[in-house]
Amino acid sequence: MKKKLFQSTMVFALALLLSGCELALFDSSGVTGKKIGDTILLTMGLMLIVVIPTILMSLWIPFKYHASKKDESYDPEWEHSSKIEFFAWGVPVVIIVVLATITYFTSYSLDPRKEIVSDKKPLTIQVVAMDWKWLFLFPEEKIAVVNEVAFPVDRPVQFLVTSQSTMNSFFIPKLGGQIYAMAGMENRMNIMGFEVGEYRGISANYSGFGFAGMRFKAKVTSDEDFEKWVEGVKASGQVLTDAEYDRLIEKTRDHKVEYFSSIDPLQFKNIIESFTGAQNGSN
Numbered sequence: 001m002k003k004k005l006f007q008s009t010m011v012f013a014l015a016l017l018l019s020g021c022e023l024a025l026f027d028s029s030g031v032t033g034k035k036i037g038d039t040i041l042l043t044m045g046l047m048l049i050v051v052i053p054t055i056l057m058s059l060w061i062p063f064k065y066h067a068s069k070k071d072e073s074y075d076p077e078w079e080h081s082s083k084i085e086f087f088a089w090g091v092p093v094v095i096i097v098v099l100a101t102i103t104y105f106t107s108y109s110l111d112p113r114k115e116i117v118s119d120k121k122p123l124t125i126q127v128v129a130m131d132w133k134w135l136f137l138f139p140e141e142k143i144a145v146v147n148e149v150a151f152p153v154d155r156p157v158q159f160l161v162t163s164q165s166t167m168n169s170f171f172i173p174k175l176g177g178q179i180y181a182m183a184g185m186e187n188r189m190n191i192m193g194f195e196v197g198e199y200r201g202i203s204a205n206y207s208g209f210g211f212a213g214m215r216f217k218a219k220v221t222s223d224e225d226f227e228k229w230v231e232g233v234k235a236s237g238q239v240l241t242d243a244e245y246d247r248l249i250e251k252t253r254d255h256k257v258e259y260f261s262s263i264d265p266l267q268f269k270n271i272i273e274s275f276t277g278a279q280n281g282s283n
């Protein structure tokens, strides 16, 4: 009976391991995402220096010193070993020092606010978390899109993120980075995709009833395809008027993709200021 349970657990574990579920965080298609994934793997590796010997010893010691092993040394008065103290304290200290150094430097170098170095001009995309959909505003292209976003490959993108409602978290797992969306605030996240593709975008912060459907497609495209995509959005002929914006504010679930060919360039600023009042002392 026990053996059966053990076997089925192992089969289940193997199935999980071999199912090829996508480990997005460790297989990033974004510049910062790749560095974040590598840092996680490196820190995990460092911690295994302690974990693996501990697991092995927890098996080996009971085996070696089991009561049935009459010929092993038996020393009930034993209480100190400088050798054991040296390793038990020394190894963790070294690991902590190395981890602390890595953490210190990557906290700065992988700061999502930091602009990504590139000879191309960054593309600015404003993101508004709504109930329960994502609105993307392109202030330069003067277009807006709901639940879909596109940007060219190998070009840095600066996302400016706010919320029309409760707190949310803007997250494209395959491209790395995650940042909170809060009403009345602007958060920044810089991303650069280095692989053309269509990636899953989600909210990583539970925000109520329609949260599960608060998803978007992030398309990393060639420069030409990006132009085409913008043209396609512009061809929709739908203007993001105040009335349309009010319609988007309404709570909706599994909202379909919507294109707006024209927006007020100050829309994003106005959304933030609707919570804070006019900023910088002027309207």
Ligand SMILES: [Cu+2]
Residues within 6 Å of the ligand: 180, 182
């Ligand atoms: Cu905050």
